[in-house]
Amino acid sequence: MEVRQSNSNAVIGQRTIIVKELIQHPSSDTAYISRQIITEESYAPAGVPGQCILLKKTNIESGIYLNTNIALVTNEAVYVNAVVNYNNLKRDCDNLTDETPMEVDLNSSREELINTIRNIEEHNLRQRRNEMPNLGNIETSSMLVPIEKPSISAFARHLLILISLIAILGVYMTMGGGHALRVQKKLQIENLKSDLKESLHHQDEALNVIMKNIDRMEYWKEGIKVLPFIGTTGVGKTFTVNIIKKHFVSRFVHEVTNIRDQQKVIDKLQGCFCNLIIVDNLKASDLSSFLGFIENLPKSYDILIIPIFNIHDTTDGVTYHVSEEDFKLIREKFDASNLYYDLVIYDALDYLTIEKWLRKQLYKKDIDECRHDMLVQSILNHDNVKYKGFKGLNLKLLSRLNNN
Structure with a gap:
C-alpha cells in the first residue's frame, strides 16, 4: 500500500x-x-x-x-x-x-x-x-x-479479557491440561515419532502403521480408537507401548490386567483429556470379553486403546508356534465391529536379526571382539531365542558377560 x-x-x-x-x-x-x-x-x-x-x-x-x-x-x-x-x-x-x-x-x-x-x-x-x-x-x-x-475504555475491556483468559488457563493447568497429552501438539508428535524410529528396530511395517496413526492424532475427534498390537513373544510389542506411554501424563494412562474390572477403569477415565488404555497378554480367546469391555466405555471420551495380542502357543513351555487361526479370528472380529481400529502386525524374528542386535550390544559395551562369537552362539543355541525373541534377551546377555 x-x-x-x-x-x-x-x-x-x-x-x-x-x-x-x-x-x-x-x-x-x-x-x-x-x-x-x-x-x-x-x-x-x-x-x-x-x-x-x-x-x-x-x-x-x-x-x-x-x-x-x-x-x-x-x-x-x-x-x-x-x-x-x-x-x-x-x-x-x-x-x-x-x-x-x-x-x-x-x-x-x-x-x-x-x-x-x-x-x-x-x-x-x-x-x-x-x-x-x-x-x-x-x-x-x-x-x-x-x-x-x-x-x-477499550484498554479496560482488553484487560478484563486477558484476566479471564489467565483465570481459565489457571484452571486448565490445575486440572493437568498443561501437560495432558503431549502428543497433541505437532512438535511433540514429531518427538514421539522420532523416539519410536530410534528405538524400534526390524519392525518396519508395524512402525509405518503406528506412525500413520500418530500423524492423525492431532486431528482426532472425541471417541474410541483401537490399535491392536499383534505378534509373537519378544518382537517388541510391549517395548513399543512403553515408548508411547512416556508421552502421556501417567494419570491418564490406564494399564488393565483384568478386563472384568472395567468399572475401576471407567471411574479413572478423564472426560477432558485423551486417555491411554493398555491391555496386555491377550489371546484370541479373550476377544469377546475385550470387545465387551470396549462396549461399556463412555463413547464421548477421547480414548486410545492398545490391546496386546500374543498369537503363539506352546505345549511344553519350550517349543512355540504361531497360530494363523488366531490371527485370522482377530482380524475377522475387528472387521465385524464398528470400532475405529488399525491392526499393527509385528513380524516374527529370525536368528540373523537377533544376532545383529547381540553384536551391536557387545560393541556398545566395548567387549573384546575375540569374545563376540562365543557369546553370541552361546545365546542363540541355548536360550530358545527363535521363539522368545528379544524378551529377556538383554538380561541373558548380561548374565553371560558376568559369568565369563
Whole structure:
C-alpha cells in the first residue's frame, strides 16, 4: 500500500492519516506514533500507552474517537496494537514528515488541521470529565467530529479479557491440561515419532502403521480408537507401548490386567483429556470379553486403546508356534465391529536379526571382539531365542558377560 500526499480528489472516509511526530523510545529501539487520525472501518477501539493501535469510526459523518497513541499505516505495513522497531518504522515512513497530512483533503491548511486535532482531544477530555465540549468554529461538514467515549475504555475491556483468559488457563493447568497429552501438539508428535524410529528396530511395517496413526492424532475427534498390537513373544510389542506411554501424563494412562474390572477403569477415565488404555497378554480367546469391555466405555471420551495380542502357543513351555487361526479370528472380529481400529502386525524374528542386535550390544559395551562369537552362539543355541525373541534377551546377555 503506497503512502503519499493526497490530491484534491481525496474523499473523507478513505484512509486518512495525520502524523504529528515519530518518537523513538529513549532506552530502546522501539517507537510509537504520538498522534494521527484513521478513518477506516472495521478496526476496534483500543488504547495502550506507548503502543500503536487502530481506531474505528462509527460512520463517516460522526467521525472517530481520538487517542494520543494510535496506529500508523505506512507504505510497507500496517502496525496494529504493537510496539514496533524504530529503524523498521523509520524505513517504512520515508515519505512521512512531522505534521504532514497524508491521503486527505479537508480543504484546510496544515495549521488548521493540527488545531482541529487539539480541539478534538480537548473535547474528548471534557467529555470524560462530564463537561460540555467547546469545539470553537469547527465545521463538521469538512472536519471529523469525535464520537462519545465508550462507558468502559477499550484498554479496560482488553484487560478484563486477558484476566479471564489467565483465570481459565489457571484452571486448565490445575486440572493437568498443561501437560495432558503431549502428543497433541505437532512438535511433540514429531518427538514421539522420532523416539519410536530410534528405538524400534526390524519392525518396519508395524512402525509405518503406528506412525500413520500418530500423524492423525492431532486431528482426532472425541471417541474410541483401537490399535491392536499383534505378534509373537519378544518382537517388541510391549517395548513399543512403553515408548508411547512416556508421552502421556501417567494419570491418564490406564494399564488393565483384568478386563472384568472395567468399572475401576471407567471411574479413572478423564472426560477432558485423551486417555491411554493398555491391555496386555491377550489371546484370541479373550476377544469377546475385550470387545465387551470396549462396549461399556463412555463413547464421548477421547480414548486410545492398545490391546496386546500374543498369537503363539506352546505345549511344553519350550517349543512355540504361531497360530494363523488366531490371527485370522482377530482380524475377522475387528472387521465385524464398528470400532475405529488399525491392526499393527509385528513380524516374527529370525536368528540373523537377533544376532545383529547381540553384536551391536557387545560393541556398545566395548567387549573384546575375540569374545563376540562365543557369546553370541552361546545365546542363540541355548536360550530358545527363535521363539522368545528379544524378551529377556538383554538380561541373558548380561548374565553371560558376568559369568565369563
